[in-house]
Amino acid sequence: MRLEWKYTLIINVFIIVTMSVFFIINDRLVQKETVLSTIKNYAKGSLMRELANEIQERITGINDAERLTKIIRLLELNKFDLEIVDINVMDSNGVVFASLTGKSLYEQIDSDGLHKAMSRQMRIRYPPEGYYGRWVIEYTLPYILSEPSESKERLGILQIMFSAQGIATYSRRLRIEYLIYIAIATIAITTFINPLTNYLIVRRLERLMDTIAAAQSGNMTARAKDSSKDEIGRLSVSFNKMMDKISSEHASRLEALGTLAAGVAHEVRNPLNSISMTIQYLKEGLDASPDSKIEDNEARECLDVIARQVKELDRIVEEFIQLTRPVEMNWKMVDIHTFIDHICRDFTSSLEISKVILRREYSKEPVYAKIDAEKLKRAVSNVIINGIQAMPRGGELSISTSWDTSQHAGIIEITDKGMGISPENMERLFEPYFSTKPNGTGLGLAVTYRIIEAHKGEIRVKSTLGEGTTFTFVLPQG
Numbered sequence: 001m002r003l004e005w006k007y008t009l010i011i012n013v014f015i016i017v018t019m020s021v022f023f024i025i026n027d028r029l030v031q032k033e034t035v036l037s038t039i040k041n042y043a044k045g046s047l048m049r050e051l052a053n054e055i056q057e058r059i060t061g062i063n064d065a066e067r068l069t070k071i072i073r074l075l076e077l078n079k080f081d082l083e084i085v086d087i088n089v090m091d092s093n094g095v096v097f098a099s100l101t102g103k104s105l106y107e108q109i110d111s112d113g114l115h116k117a118m119s120r121q122m123r124i125r126y127p128p129e130g131y132y133g134r135w136v137i138e139y140t141l142p143y144i145l146s147e148p149s150e151s152k153e154r155l156g157i158l159q160i161m162f163s164a165q166g167i168a169t170y171s172r173r174l175r176i177e178y179l180i181y182i183a184i185a186t187i188a189i190t191t192f193i194n195p196l197t198n199y200l201i202v203r204r205l206e207r208l209m210d211t212i213a214a215a216q217s218g219n220m221t222a223r224a225k226d227s228s229k230d231e232i233g234r235l236s237v238s239f240n241k242m243m244d245k246i247s248s249e250h251a252s253r254l255e256a257l258g259t260l261a262a263g264v265a266h267e268v269r270n271p272l273n274s275i276s277m278t279i280q281y282l283k284e285g286l287d288a289s290p291d292s293k294i295e296d297n298e299a300r301e302c303l304d305v306i307a308r309q310v311k312e313l314d315r316i317v318e319e320f321i322q323l324t325r326p327v328e329m330n331w332k333m334v335d336i337h338t339f340i341d342h343i344c345r346d347f348t349s350s351l352e353i354s355k356v357i358l359r360r361e362y363s364k365e366p367v368y369a370k371i372d373a374e375k376l377k378r379a380v381s382n383v384i385i386n387g388i389q390a391m392p393r394g395g396e397l398s399i400s401t402s403w404d405t406s407q408h409a410g411i412i413e414i415t416d417k418g419m420g421i422s423p424e425n426m427e428r429l430f431e432p433y434f435s436t437k438p439n440g441t442g443l444g445l446a447v448t449y450r451i452i453e454a455h456k457g458e459i460r461v462k463s464t465l466g467e468g469t470t471f472t473f474v475l476p477q478g
Contacts, residue, residue, distance in 0.1 A: 420463045
């Protein structure tokens with residue numbers, strides 16, 4: 001189901017449920033207010049008082065059920081222009097012992113009515129449960145039950161039931177009218193809200209989805225045009241910022257790829273030129289006159305040159321492959337101190353020739369890390385070679401280790417006292433084919449960075465021109 005349909009369905013159901021609940025609550029309130037207003041009008045009218053006073057006068061001091069019944073039934077009720085449903089006379093306990101219709105004999109009034117009557121108060125109310133299926137208004141008041149000969153006055157209760165059918169009819173008509181108004185209001189609100197919400201929310205989300213789909217298909221210029229301050233607007237702005245960043249990174253990667261391709265082309269061109277010139281020389285020698293043909297030694301030297309250049313081409317291709325393909329790791333938990341000792345043995349002659357003194361400053365406690373020994377050896381060796389080359393007149397190269405408890409990682413620091421690295425070169429230090437050395441390929445530190453990244457570690461560089469450089473390897477334990 002589409003979002004627009006879901007949203008429309010939810011909104012419509014919500015409006016209908018809300019308006020229905022509102023109708024039910026308001027219907028009860030209106031019905032109650034209508035009845036109370038009608039009762040109030042009856043209470044203020046003289047007809048009800050006149051009828052109540054007349055009955056009260058006629059039955060005062062009489063407690064005989066038959067006499068009371070006869071008196072009630074002989075009343076001329078038509079002259080009051082009131083529809084009387086029933087008249088009940090009750091004793092001091094609230095039990096009916098005389099009635100106009102005889103339906104409610106021996107029934108008892110509720111405690112509130114009894115209490116008010118015994119306190120000489122009248123009560124006018126609308127019984128929600130009705131009176132034998134009829135809508136009535138109940139008028140209850142006290143009357144003197146004791147005869148004049150009795151010394152102590154006793155109170156009884158007179159209950160008059162007036163028909164409220166007019167109220168019921170009016171209430172039903174009012175309910176139908178109100179229901180029609182609610183239905184019209186619901187339809188109007190739904191008709192207005194649905195397109196409004198679709199315009200304010202659903203359509204904007206669909207436009208944003210179309211923009212995202214365009215970006216997914218490769219359109220790097222796709223941008224959301226919603227700049228409002230609400231959530232969808234902020235989402236659109238965030239999406240545009242993300243696309244700007246992706247575009248910038250994409251452009252940077254294309255530039256880096258171009259630089260990488262140019263570097264590979266440059267590196268490959270030199271051996272190919274050498275091979276081409278050597279082959280040309282051999283060809284000219286073979287095509288020359290018998291007296292000027294090249295000797296076997298010269299031919300062998302030419303073939304050796306070709307073999308070396310082919311080997312150089314193979315090295316360049318291998319370094320390029322190592323730089324571009326995913327690094328496959330052979331994990332082992334290794335003692336870093338022993339690992340560095342093995343690497344340093346390979347540089348013994350190079351250190352002597354370069355007049356570089358190597359110092360090892362290991363931590364007092366063993367340092368272990370989960371590494372690929374062959375690959376990390378290459379990364380560390382690249383940095384050691386760079387350190388030695390940075391001190392052409394000799395100097396001091398130090399390797400130290402420590403344990404970082406906060407990162408739960410082993411630390412290797414390699415510091416040289418060489419020429420240092422300028423700030424502008426620091427930003428491009430790990431770029432492929434970037435090198436400040438005349439004969440450098442610019443792949444050493446790029447490969448080193450890839451290896452440390454594959455170890456889920458971190459490489460940091462601090463350098464000061466004329467003072468030296470420090471490379472720090474952070475290697476998590478695992």
